[in-house]
Structures are given as C-alpha cells and as structure tokens.
Amino acid sequence: MLAVATGAVLLAMGLALVRAWAGPTVFDRILALNAFGTKTVLLIAVIGFLSGRPDFLDLALVYALMNFIGVIAVLRFSKYGHFGDHDEGETI
Amino acid sequence: MKHTVGLILVLGGIWVLWSWHFTPLLLAFGVLSCACVLLIALRMRIVDEEGAPIHLPLRLFRYLPWLFWEIAKANIDVAVRILRPRLSISPRVIEVLASQRTDVGYVIYANSITLTPGTVSIHTEGDMISVHALTREAADGVLNGEMGRHVSRLESAK
Amino acid sequence: MGPIVGDLIVVAGSIFIVIGGIGLIRFPDFFTRMHAGGVTDTFGAGLVLTGLAIQAGMSLITVKLLLILLFLWLTSPTATHALANSALEAGLKPKLDRQEEAPSS
Known part of the structure; x- marks a missing residue:
C-alpha cells in the first residue's frame, strides 16, 4: 500500500x-x-516507512525547512532583484 | 521575561525530541544551539507576545478542531471541482474586514483564510484583507464572518 | 487493524496530492492554481503524515511526524501569501469570472 x-x-x-x-x-x-518541495518531504517520509528506516524523518524536516526558506529567498530575489541587503523596513 | 523562558523551554523541548540522545557532547550542542537562537531573537527584539505567543497554545485547542473541519470540507469541495470534466470555478476577489484587536489575531485570521483551500489572502491594507476566492461559495464562506468570530474569540479569551 | 487503517489514510492522502497536481495543470491562471497547491499542502500532507503516525503508534516517530505537519501547516500559508502578494505587486492580474457578477442561480 x-x-x-x-x-x-x-x-x-x-x-x-x-x-x-x-x-x-x-x-x-x-x-x-x-x-x-512539499511533495519531496512527504515522499521522504513515506519511503522512510517503506524501507523500515523512520530516521529518514530528520531529512524530511530539513527539506521542509529548506523549502520554506528557499521559496521566500527566491521570492525576494524575483521581486527586488537582490536579497535585500540594503533596504530596511521592507517586508515581503 | 516569561516570553524568554517560554522560548527557551520550547527550543529545548524541540532539541530533545528531535535528538533523543543524552550524551554530554550532544546535550552541549543543544544548549549551544538554543543559546544562539535565543541571542539572535533577543537582538532582533522579537521575544514578546508576538514572537513567542506562549498564551495561545491552550486556546488553540478550541480553535483548531473547528479549523480542521473547515479545511476538510473546503478540500473535498476543491478536489471535486478539479476532477470535474468541465471546470466549475468562478474566481473572484473580495475584501473582508479583520476586526481582530492584535496583530497575532490578524495574522492567524489571514493565515486561516489561506490555509483553507478555495480562499487565499493576497493583499492586506489596514484592517482590510483582499481574498482571492475560487468560487462564489468559498467567497460567501469568508464573507459570513464565522471564521473571523472564531479567531476573535481565540484572542479575547483572557 | 492499526496498520491497515494507517495505510488507507496514507493512500487517501496521496490521492489528494495527485488531485492537487492535476489542479496545478488544469486551472487557468496563477491565482487559481494556488488553490490547487493548497489541497496538496493541507489535506495531502495532513493525511499522509497522520496515516504514518497511526502506523508508528505511540512513539517518538509520531511526535516527529506531527511536528513536521505542524511546521508545514505554519509555513505553507505564509509562503502562499508571500507568493500571491508578490505576484499581485508585480502586476499580475487575476482572471475573474465576469458572468457570475450578476445575481444568478
């Protein structure tokens, strides 16, 4: 299943x-x-159970973290053309 | 102060749960990591009622079951619409008033709208939230203000 | 009993994930596609991780699964809102249904 x-x-x-x-x-x-990215997290979790190694969950969490940070970073970049080093008080 | 303590407890708890190793070395790493996060958070001045809302979790137990049920209904509705051979959607943008008193309540309301499939909050200005709704029914579901009342109850129960 | 129920819930979740994927392809513009992504993020992830938690029983693994779920459910609306807001400010206009403006049905 x-x-x-x-x-x-x-x-x-x-x-x-x-x-x-x-x-x-x-x-x-x-x-x-x-x-x-979300589907990758779920895939890792399911494969971890499928192969009887639930410690894969730690990797799944790291992917979830990276996915969120990655999307926000790409958004910032596509919106401002840089990663926002010099603009203060601007929010996404 | 109580927010700092709350944050330390949450960070420490998360470390212990994910690691579950109790050798001196790994515990020391945990303490070090928590200290780093705490220092950065203090430097950013976000350890307050907004950054560490320790008053919320207990009340969330009343709100979350209701939210889960709403999400379940909305999910099945959107899933059925995706699968129908002819797309029966009528996207629209509506404005709703967020009457929450606190910023935390405002954010919980806007995020609850987004978390429910069929409605996404796309813009905020003052107290007004612009919501993109997939269907008329989804839009009406936001406009009747039931979710807003639930969130207001969540933040006002002292 | 437990493992089979867990399995069924995981499969149900994966079906919702595929439905979300289909919606991502079928829906006509960016703003409607976000709703399809929402199905994957909420119900898909929720059912899959809950099903796995039922399989794992009461253990540390269940706690980890639920923490991942909590994290996904906290971040997904934030990411979706940030994305939608950026698209709006970049000048992307949502396709709206004009016919439905008039009171009907």
Whole structure:
C-alpha cells in the first residue's frame, strides 16, 4: 500500500515539474517549486516507512525547512532583484 | 521575561525530541544551539507576545478542531471541482474586514483564510484583507464572518 | 487493524496530492492554481503524515511526524501569501469570472 502512495506522490511531482516547465509566469514556476518541495518531504517520509528506516524523518524536516526558506529567498530575489541587503523596513 | 523562558523551554523541548540522545557532547550542542537562537531573537527584539505567543497554545485547542473541519470540507469541495470534466470555478476577489484587536489575531485570521483551500489572502491594507476566492461559495464562506468570530474569540479569551 | 487503517489514510492522502497536481495543470491562471497547491499542502500532507503516525503508534516517530505537519501547516500559508502578494505587486492580474457578477442561480 505504501508503494502505491509512493508512486502517487512521484506522479504528482511529475505534474508539478510540468507546471514548472510550462510557466508561463515566474510565479507559476515558484508555486510549482513550492509544491514540489512539499511533495519531496512527504515522499521522504513515506519511503522512510517503506524501507523500515523512520530516521529518514530528520531529512524530511530539513527539506521542509529548506523549502520554506528557499521559496521566500527566491521570492525576494524575483521581486527586488537582490536579497535585500540594503533596504530596511521592507517586508515581503 | 516569561516570553524568554517560554522560548527557551520550547527550543529545548524541540532539541530533545528531535535528538533523543543524552550524551554530554550532544546535550552541549543543544544548549549551544538554543543559546544562539535565543541571542539572535533577543537582538532582533522579537521575544514578546508576538514572537513567542506562549498564551495561545491552550486556546488553540478550541480553535483548531473547528479549523480542521473547515479545511476538510473546503478540500473535498476543491478536489471535486478539479476532477470535474468541465471546470466549475468562478474566481473572484473580495475584501473582508479583520476586526481582530492584535496583530497575532490578524495574522492567524489571514493565515486561516489561506490555509483553507478555495480562499487565499493576497493583499492586506489596514484592517482590510483582499481574498482571492475560487468560487462564489468559498467567497460567501469568508464573507459570513464565522471564521473571523472564531479567531476573535481565540484572542479575547483572557 | 492499526496498520491497515494507517495505510488507507496514507493512500487517501496521496490521492489528494495527485488531485492537487492535476489542479496545478488544469486551472487557468496563477491565482487559481494556488488553490490547487493548497489541497496538496493541507489535506495531502495532513493525511499522509497522520496515516504514518497511526502506523508508528505511540512513539517518538509520531511526535516527529506531527511536528513536521505542524511546521508545514505554519509555513505553507505564509509562503502562499508571500507568493500571491508578490505576484499581485508585480502586476499580475487575476482572471475573474465576469458572468457570475450578476445575481444568478
């Protein structure tokens, strides 16, 4: 059963990649990236159970952290053209 | 002060739960990490009612079940609309008034709207939140203000 | 009993993840696609991680699964709002349904 779930998550990751490839705007691509990252977290968790190694969960958490920080960083960059070193008081 | 203590307890608890090793070396790493995070947070001056809302968790137990139920209903609705051969969506943008007193309440309200599929808060200005809704029903669900009342109750129960 | 129920919930969650993916492809513009992403982020992640937690039973693993879920549910609306707000400020206009403006049905 968990193998079915793994396949389904992989399929959904493929769909997200199609959207990232098709665009058309940069925001569609970031949205697809974000969805892809969430699915990666879930994929790692499911595979960890499938292979009987639940310590994979630590990796899943790291992916969740990186995904969030990554999306915010890419957004900042696509909005301001830099990572916001010099502008004070600006919020995303 | 109580916010600092609360933050230390939460950070320490999270370290212990994720590590679950009790060798002196790893515990020392934990203390060091928590100290670093605490110092940065203090330097950023975010250790207050907003950055460390230690008064919320107990009240959240009343709010979250209701929110989960709303999310479940909205999810099934959106999923059905995705699967229908003919897309039955009518996207619209609406404005709702957030009557919450505190910033924390405001953020919880806006994030609850976003967390519920079918509605996403896309812009905030003053007390008004612009919401992009996927359907008329989703828009009406926000406009009837039930979620706003629940969040207000969450923040006002002293 | 427990493991099978957990399995079923995980599979149900993965179905919602695929539905979210389909929505990501089918919906007509960026703002509607965000709602499809929301299905994956809330119900997909929620069901998969809850199902795994049921399988794991009462243990440290369950706590970790629920912490990951809590983290995803805290960050996903923040990321979605930041994304939508950036798109709006970049001048992207949501496609709106004009016919539905008039009172009907």
